[in-house]
Amino acid sequence: MKIKTIQTIDELRRELNEYKRKNQTIGFVPTMGYLHQGHLNLVTESKKENDITVVSIFVNPTQFGPHEDFDSYPREPQRDSKMLEDLGVEIIFYPSKTEIYPEGYSTYVEVEKLEDALCGKSRKGHFRGVATVVLKLFNIVAPDRAYFGQKDAQQVIIIKKMVADLNHEVIIRTVPIARDEDGLALSSRNVYLSTTERTAASSMPRALQAAKKKIEAGLRNTDIITGMIRDEISKNPMVKIDYVDALTLNRLEKVKEIDLNNTVVAAAVWVGKTRLIDNFILGEI
């Protein structure tokens, strides 16, 4: 079947109502485009569990700070469309900025406390933008299930809390991090890295992996673990640490000892002008 690209909310609702009338289930994968294997893994999971899959491609302006990379964020909708068609996706929702945020738009979603930890500290307002657009997309698509990557662990935790607090019916699925051969987590932003920056960037997954091994061997003290990760990453002068933290998965709170069922160990670094994140989790989100 040929993939349908729909740009307006009205048309998307009309189209999806046809499937809903026939009691078909809808899987939803929200993206900002410039797709990589990590996104395709979300699509594959959705295809397994639902009758049809909708993928949105929308570079959401409200989740970028004034000095961030909204303008330069990579966009290649035709390439994305081809990749999604090859996977058998039924619908791409590709709205314009004004379709999502019409003139005079003024309603935002804040998930208190959770948005202040980790990336929220250095990206003020980022998760307000994410929660707002994701809730709008959930209201537009009304999916049975929605799929998110574990690389953005804080994003998944915030969206799950928003869904629970606001009594949304959508089921949130988290899909493991997809990595390149050098261990670097796949990200649309990896395209910004030069070859030397890329080599430097791989110190973050290496440091996280080494810390995970220490935990498996019995180490529990969060200060020692995060200190080890920082030391390992700092060996490479091209990599500047934004944060390294070990927090509870459910509340994103600091703890002295690692809980093997409820911990996220997460890091964010700058390599040149590129900000990269990565994590591992103990337990489930």
Ligand code: PAF
């Ligand atoms: O993870 C992303 O690509 C974005 O934050 C999302 C969930 C599509 C919202 O714009």
